[in-house]
Amino acid sequence: MTDDQLRQQFARVRDEVGKAVVGQGGAVSGLIIALLANGHVLLEGVPGVAKTLLVRALSTALSLDTKRVQFTPDLMPGDVTGSVVFDPANAQFEFREGPVFTNILLADEINRTPPKTQSALLEAMEERQVSVDGVSHPLPAPFIVAATQNPIEYEGTYPLPEAQLDRFLLKVTLPLPERDVELEVLRRHSAGFDPRALGAAGVTAVVGAAEIAEARAAVTRVGARDDVLAYVVDLARATRLSPSVRLGVSPRGATALLAAAKAWAWLSGYDAITPDHVKAMAVSVWRHRIQLRPEAELEQVTADAILQSILQQVQVPI
Numbered sequence: 001m002t003d004d005q006l007r008q009q010f011a012r013v014r015d016e017v018g019k020a021v022v023g024q025g026g027a028v029s030g031l032i033i034a035l036l037a038n039g040h041v042l043l044e045g046v047p048g049v050a051k052t053l054l055v056r057a058l059s060t061a062l063s064l065d066t067k068r069v070q071f072t073p074d075l076m077p078g079d080v081t082g083s084v085v086f087d088p089a090n091a092q093f094e095f096r097e098g099p100v101f102t103n104i105l106l107a108d109e110i111n112r113t114p115p116k117t118q119s120a121l122l123e124a125m126e127e128r129q130v131s132v133d134g135v136s137h138p139l140p141a142p143f144i145v146a147a148t149q150n151p152i153e154y155e156g157t158y159p160l161p162e163a164q165l166d167r168f169l170l171k172v173t174l175p176l177p178e179r180d181v182e183l184e185v186l187r188r189h190s191a192g193f194d195p196r197a198l199g200a201a202g203v204t205a206v207v208g209a210a211e212i213a214e215a216r217a218a219v220t221r222v223g224a225r226d227d228v229l230a231y232v233v234d235l236a237r238a239t240r241l242s243p244s245v246r247l248g249v250s251p252r253g254a255t256a257l258l259a260a261a262k263a264w265a266w267l268s269g270y271d272a273i274t275p276d277h278v279k280a281m282a283v284s285v286w287r288h289r290i291q292l293r294p295e296a297e298l299e300q301v302t303a304d305a306i307l308q309s310i311l312q313q314v315q316v317p318i
Helices: 003-018 025-036 051-061 077-081 115-127 179-190 209-220 226-241 251-267 275-286 294-298 303-313
Strands: 041-044 066-070 082-087 092-097 104-108 129-132 135-138 144-149 170-173 245-247
Touching: 003 025, 003 051, 003 209, 003 251, 025 041, 025 051, 025 144, 025 170, 025 209, 025 251, 041 051, 051 066, 051 104, 051 144, 077 082, 077 115, 082 129, 092 135, 115 129, 115 144, 170 275, 209 251, 226 251, 226 275, 226 303, 251 275, 275 303
Parallel strands: 041 144, 041 170, 066 104, 104 144
Antiparallel strands: 082 092, 129 135
């Protein structure tokens, strides 16, 4: 399959998701970019903006295995990764896989479970494997985590540790819809749309694991000039020097921006990334990777505002 044909297939994925989710084109693009860049996505938004529906619709548009875990305060690590149990039939201990053994793991309200359980995902997200009793069990390919969290509710939640936040390629925010978008949502529900029955809405699978593997290989072939690579480095270093930032972007964050920019460039039909591709992805890739100083937080300075300021200040290669 040619690159153009692959792009058309992923454009069809957007169309299929659009049958169920209205007005969240940026979030759909973020999920597809993460899929192509072999990364994970953190979806943040207030209740009712279709975070879970978005992931379910994407899963339906992809011919991949999907599992959902509702993260709760009493969830244990073994409930996610699996555990060793005794089988009385053959008098042996055997490993029983948890829901993490899937292609797309929907980690719903991930910040409602304690850090011990959150950390159970670290190895899976980074190494694509689970180790239990000294034995490593590889996860299926492709494997991505799509996690959701509510940004305004803090009671009964546990902030994600920095090590885990750094494992997410993108943090995508889902805003409240505009008036015309919200009106279209109501029209669809008035016409009988049921978010629990995506098949009835006409959402069908159009891309499978083979096409994703081909597209990922094509993304790796996207080039990057030295001056564009230097631009990524200069942006990362600028976050570390910002007076409002306590912890700036790490080298892992710089490589994540490069990977996301390559995926976006390929989707846009380019054979090499440009500074515009870098700028388009920088906020989504880095907004969760920088820690603000307490005085900046008191002044209600946001990570997005700091990153936008840095993008305006750092010289762009011509």
